[in-house]
Amino acid sequence: METSFTEGTFTYSIPVDPAEIRKTGCFTLLPVRIHKYNDLADAASHKLRKDWQRHVRDGQDEKPPASPCEAGNLCAFVFPEALPERLGVLTYGMDLAFMHDDASEAVNFSVTMTEHSGFVAAPDARDIGKTQSEKKESGSMKPKKLAAQFLLESVNIDHDLGMHMLDAYHKDWAAVIENTDAGNIKSLDEYYDARRRDFGMVTLWAMAEFGMGFRLSDDDKELIKDVFRPAEEALILTNDYWSWDREYNAAKVNGDRLFNAVDVIAKTKSVPVEEARVWVGYQIGVLEQEYLEQKQRFFREKQNIPFYLRKWVELCGYTISGSHYWSSHCPRYHASHQVSSNGREQTAQVMPNVTSSSDFGDVKENSLSTTLTVGTAPPLQQDAENCQPGKATASGTISITKTSDTKGTNEGGAQDKDASKQRVSEARWNHLDEAALSAPCRYINSLPSKGVRTTLIESFNFWLHVPSGPLAVIENIIRLLHNASLILDDIEDGSPLRRGSAATHLIFGSAQAINSANFMFVEAVQAVQQLENPGAMDTLLEELKHLYLGQSWDLYWKYNLVCPHEGEYMGMVDHKTGGMFRMLLKLMVAESPLISTTVNFDKLTILFGRFFQIRDDYMNLQSRQYSSQKGFCEDLDEGKFSYPIVHCIEHCPNFKDQIIGLFRQRTLNSRPTSAMLSRESKMHILGCLTKSGAFEATKKKLQEIEAELETEITKIEDTTGETNPMMRLLLKKLTVRDTVKRRGGIAELGQI
Incomplete structure (x- = not known):
């Protein structure tokens, strides 16, 4: 297979030893690279935890760290060629999203919706009409301040790409949690479309563009779409595969929605979830193989493409493999004694035994491997008793009956006449529809x-x-x-x-x-x-x-x-x-x-x-x-x-x-x-x-x-x-000053 990049092309990253990759059971087909300055990413993760502890004080900072692990920091793997001065900022933002998600998982789904809405958009309107004693400051305000500081620092480093990331953050990540009805997903293609929004994929790639210091045009995206599609889908399934037990446990404990390819396959194919998970693992390999083939075809046919686009296509694969390798190590997906989908405690993940691309040659969407010894728990089903719709009248309206005092009703006379007049008056009052x-x-x-x-x-x-x-x-x-x-x-x-x-x-x-x-x-x-x-x-x-x-x-x-x-x-x-x-x-x-x-x-x-x-x-x-x-x-x-x-x-x-x-x-x-x-x-x-x-x-x-x-x-x-990074960020967004890119670092971030 022809090589599109030489080792000298990579400026800020180094390869990970393939032998080390296989030790964890990581089964990606793609090589893995890690940023040379992983310590900058870890420092940013540490800084966020200190900021969270100082400002939010909800205990999330005491849990295992989000991005750092013994193999390296997540952002050092998924953004291996980010400019060093931008790696820390990206890590701060990525970990902030993780910690917000973790805080949301600690409560039920309705509260999660409220807090997410407050984190990225407006206050919760459901508090209107509450008494003063019931009114509370939104729990999302303090994390939102950290988010504003992260975005402000990004704009200060690179105004154009920082604003591009800000727009993606509001238009894409702000809507991450809105697609709550996973029950209507009928196929894997439908799931991919919904998951791209749920995953915050647009924001992730905007962060990658910011990290590398260039932005893809619409023409660029159209040119690489055939390479990009399998890369995105592989990244989605990789996340779903490794996060399955964590998400399943959260759904059981807190009543959260379960929006994961494993569950989708189990339901649409009517197979046990353990078998569906093995299939997802194999499908990751299928998509990685397709990415490799599409990439090589693209490089053969488009030999005159600019270097930045060639580098982007190449690094898409490292985003997949880096996420895969990190996921096989990280405490986030490997906390001890997680409750598995069959109800048993477990300490290890079930992984397909994959060593080469040939293992995926005959895998089709409708074929499910049963070669591994796995449990046979039935597919996840909705609790019918807990999903009963509320009762309604035939007209769909609510009828309120006001009964008069018994003594007054029995006395008759003038009171009865007054009541009769009132009913006549009310009968003449025809309420109009407000549609017009x-x-x-x-x-x-x-x-x-x-x-x-x-x-x-x-x-x-x-x-x-x-x-x-x-x-x-x-x-x-x-x-x-x-x-x-x-x-x-x-x-x-x-x-x-x-x-x-x-x-x-x-x-x-x-x-x-x-x-x-x-x-x-x-x-x-x-x-x-x-x-x-x-x-x-x-x-x-x-x-x-x-x-x-x-x-x-x-x-x-x-x-x-x-x-x-x-x-x-x-x-x-x-x-x-x-x-x-x-x-x-x-x-x-x-x-x-x-x-x-x-x-x-x-x-x-x-x-x-x-x-x-x-x-x-x-x-x-x-x-x-x-x-x-x-x-x-x-x-x-x-x-x-x-x-x-x-x-x-x-x-x-x-x-x-x-x-x-x-x-x-x-x-x-x-x-x-x-x-x-x-x-x-x-x-x-x-x-x-x-x-x-x-x-x-x-x-x-x-x-x-x-x-x-x-x-x-x-x-x-x-x-x-009280500093106000959100107001300063608003001014940055509206500025008419001539913006000049400058170099900055995480040292300026989070001075709140």
Whole structure:
């Protein structure tokens, strides 16, 4: 078989002796390599355990370590060619995921869902309505702080690849636990598709890209897909094979879901689980052999591919074999006296006796090996008694019967007449379905969101420690008001798009959209009543007044073609955008049990309001992504006096008549389609902004505000004694600074 790589190609890894590999019963067909700087990975694992002990204090740090073992650290095996300065960061993040999973395994599945949701996304809304004594700080907040610190350090090392990993973390790993129904899996292919999401595969490969310092393009991924598929599937089965006893035990003890290929094969093929596990072991070899064949074919046919892609294809195999070898050693899968699937205690794994690829030549999906002496426990079955559906009435509704006092009923007379009148009155009250009212609300809520406001709420809560119940109420209030304002803004601005989809009023009509937006304001007022702070309603009404006041001037300037001065523009932003931030902070501070009254958030809210609005103005005219979601320079179609326009007209008056003249053209015809500026008109305005230096001035302004935000965050951190890596990570995500890659190390990580 031809060799695609020479030993000199590998920079940071060394081979593992094949004789050592076989001592453990590891049966991978692929060679194994380990990073030369395994000690950096172990140091990061140790640091995480210290951080967890200091901040989380739930005892997970006292259990056997996650990644380190006598053979080496997991990340040193699966990322053998990671840049040394990035290996520690990757290990910290990998072990954090392990420890979070271990903490989740200590409780039942419903609690696991809640804690996972809190770890990666928002507070648990199920706490809404609980009494103050029942409200508790989410158990996920402290681990989330460690996760934010890990991601912040990654972005500091390499902004582009760090942000790529952050996006994968939110889009992929955040949904790891959502696919809870494994009972509907009918085939191994279905299982692979579901397990890729459950495994967090996209995040794993994003971590590998970060580690090696390059990112695959969509074209690259398409080119290597035939090699990549068996590699991914082999990695999935390898994890399932070695983790089987641990997962089975957790399912029996804690009622967790069982989502493992062994269980899938046992159920779909109707065989004992021990036999299914042996089959999974053989299938790993089949997939490894397919990977080898596809890799060699790829290298023969694509001899001119760039070196980084060749290296990626080669290292996919080492990720599989490294994971396999580590799994055969690690305490995580080899804790003594685990309960096996047949109910007996065991201290060793059952492994197929594989020595070469020829052993896999005739293995097919439907053939199961029975050559090993294994138990014959029946396939896992769902407990029918514990899975009975709840009873329901024929109509599917819940009927509540209110009985009157017996004495009052027997007295008859006036009371009977009053009751009769009440029944007649109630009979005339026909409750309408809310489908038409709620449809626009559901639509705007379904559109993709970057989650910036949710992240900001969580960031503020690092300082405020608002219990999860009222925090969920506040988040709901802000969501309702924000979505309502989006609907109304699109109508007022005549915008056809919102987040890349049709604006709400184009789907449901302007009248219906306005009605539903107003209803969302009513819902927000109702939600405020769930908060225990008596001043919450005043806060809501006061800041809504400011919001509408700011919006009024924004609309006035557009309608009357009056360009404000920069100070007037900032006043509008402080009312319109800043009002939402002030409302959020005031509501949170009032519900906070810990925050000192000496901490002043006023400047922070002003800066955030200005940063968000000016950045939105800038990106609307400069970002391709904004063009795809809102249309090309959509603010110009509105005739909006955004910050770049204001700066241009104020500092270069000679462009004023040209810009105002073009804006005036959009108002000459009242038809909505005619109000849109031509591309030529937009390009002329963009030329004016470029020549006047307005774009550079806007970018400089944003950088100044960002620097002020960082200073203000530091002041509050010093005052509260609580660092806020999530807020700093949010700024990194929104920055307009020119990002430069730098080298960093684990020494900077976790200084919490």
